[in-house]
Amino acid sequence: MEDLFGNPIDDKTSIPIFADVILPVPIPWMFTYMVPREMEPIIGIGFRVIVQFGTRKILTGIVGKIHQKPPKEYDAKPLLELLDNQPMVNPLQIKFWHWIADYYCCHIGEVMNAALPSGMKLNSESRLQLNPTFQDSGSDYPIDEREKIILDHLETEGELTFEACGKILELKSAHHIIKSLVAKEMVLVYEQLKEKFTPKIENRIRLSALFVSDKSALEALFAKLESKPKQEEIILKYLQQVPVYKDEKINHEGLDKKLLTESGISVNSLRTLIKNGIFEEFTKIISRFENLPTNPDTLSLSPVQEEALNQIKEAYKEKQTVLLHGITGSGKTSLYIKLVQEVMDSGSQVLLLLPEIALTTQMVNRLTKVFGNKMGVFHSKYSDNERVEVWQGVIQGRFQFVVGVRSAVFLPFDSLGLIIIDEEHETSYKQHDPAPRYHARDTAIMLAYLHQSKVLLGSATPSFESYYNARQKKYGLVELNLRYGEAQLPHFHMADILADKKKNLLKLDTTRLLREKIQEALNNQEQVLIFQNRRGYAPYINCEDCSWVLECDHCDVSLTYHQFGEEMRCHYCGFKQKVPTSCPACGSNNLVTVGQGTEKIEENLAMLFPEARIARMDLDTTRSKYGYQNLLENFSAGNVDILVGTQMITKGLDFGNVTVVGIVDADRLLYFPDFRSGERAFQQITQVAGRAGRRQKTGNVIIQSRKPDHPIYQSILSGDYRNFYLQEMGERQQFFYPPLVKNIKITSKHKEFKTAETAALHLKNLLQAIPVKKIILGPEKGLIGKIKNQYIFELLIKLDKNGQAPPIFKEHLKLVLEELAAAKAFKSVRFIIDVDPV
DNA sequence: AGCACGCCGACT
């Protein structure tokens, strides 16, 4: 081999190097590219690279492996660009990604997609522009009308994206027209890369070096400016803020230009000063996060908390994971803070996971007070730029501690010492769609294992999975059974809806007991929470004459009536339509709303308590970034007497003045066709009840039910979690439910009912042949039989949770799905695998 | 998942 000048190249150095790149595509392997010479000294695992994929697409990938084995069956394309000078992802993470892909039966690229903030993935957008070498004079080719339109637009706009072309022509895709234009060489197509992360920049000014190092120069300057008071004032203002005469070095940092311009000085004079070289202007990349001080937590633990802390540490001597079962209000947060501080002092990193809706609340405020800007906050409502900054902050060591939602498990930690998962039982830790369908709790335990770090699971109502593991001695178990301070556990009351109805005491679906307790609270200027886990006004509308129900055109569900906006909405696909005025089936005008959502409850309460100030908190009132926070602040400030809400109000709110919690329809939680409904009901009712009476006053919890004698209510009333667990486990044992077995759910989706069904059936037959002990249920029509015009069938596989059954089964499952994908009849069927569905 | 290529029906 020879170089450009004909000199022979040393053989050893000319061995080409290849990179296996993880790309964000649902294909279960990496792609091998050639590493250009100049990248060789720098490149390594975890670097971001730009590659061409297929004929047109330009993608960002992550280097997963470097090697020297040239691919046999194809020519490797070269890497186009190296984006970083240090890895953005560490080898431990790559291992972690592979584990997730393996465990949750998805592709590594899908894991990468979930892991990287989108601001770190460069986009390729195909664009076109006029071909500058093309002369539009007596062309050889006829130009079609639509082509002319595009050319005209290009004339004025300069460039267009493919998407824009489609819009202009009102076509789904303008591809063929563009293709024809390209063939005629009238336009050029190119890919433009966009770096999406934009650092926040501040314009700053500082004195020119001359005036700093030489005092006499500054004096001379003042003398010269005597006739220009405006300019003099600016310099004085600057010196006031940046006293360079005390310390010359501080001039280098300068001063935020905004600070000067906003203080009412003349912008023109400042401009003159800069022009004359007295000031110089420069830019600085600044953090989006405020600079906050840290204040070591001074709160002392109660003896009971102290004891729990010691037990946790003791358990860590033998166990990697400890479950902290602490009743609501027992002060788990204080324990967390102590532990986080200790681990940080030892130099390791800490990750605290919170469910999404708990993150904007008091918990973060409290943690911020203690850890200041050493703590990173990773929230899904944060902008992408903010998320990229947290990512970089973790790499740079600026954030030794991160509080975040589910996806924070993907941050580039390199030496975790502790992962805390608060509200461990929360189902929002499981990602449903799209793949990877991972559970943050379970993946975090794996992550901790990779880091040899500890895990603390915290909950007042642990998931059966975790409690089971604790009882099996896989995890340590520490219990905290006393509320912190003087707070007492609330009193529970069952309110019998049917009994009240018989005696004519039910008013607007509200029992007498609930009304009395609310009134009492209002009289004492105390606050009330009303919980109903259903948003909207009413779950459906019904024709009184022929019992017709309005359903979604695209899904198998009834449309929910939303009073706000006077419309019917589908909660599954977002479909909206006007409220019908008459029944389309029989023409009757007797359409009535049935059931009650938060909107209707809000309205009912307004009629029952006209003097009360009522607010509502659900998905519809908290969509905006600060909607949630504003509502909470309002409530916290005492501007609201009664807050009606969905699940959102059950999490982590700590308002001392709430003394009454009402659960409008507890049965709805219980009679859900799922083996976990009991567990869920127990958790939700206990959680929301925990909002009552968190200070001196004892709270009251009113549970409205049609079946107040149901044994589950007895368990909740007595607060005996262990007893409840043992009862429920009997049933789980009998019917082979988790946590005693491992579940895998496979969903088949297709626009034809029959195809979806037969595909699932066919799959079941193939799966039956897999040589492990298992039970396969189904195919059964999905709980919602059709969503977004796709019919849904489900298979449920129960596997022996210990031993080799799960990995063997998953291995075979992969092959079976490949086989099925090759079968013509099921080509267009989508199979969705959900490991450990919740 | 996209995206190119190829085969076939509906229209000028």
Added chain:
DNA sequence: GTCGGCGTGCTC
């Protein structure tokens, strides 16, 4: 004849 539909196969 051609436009544009969708099924099929590939991506280093």
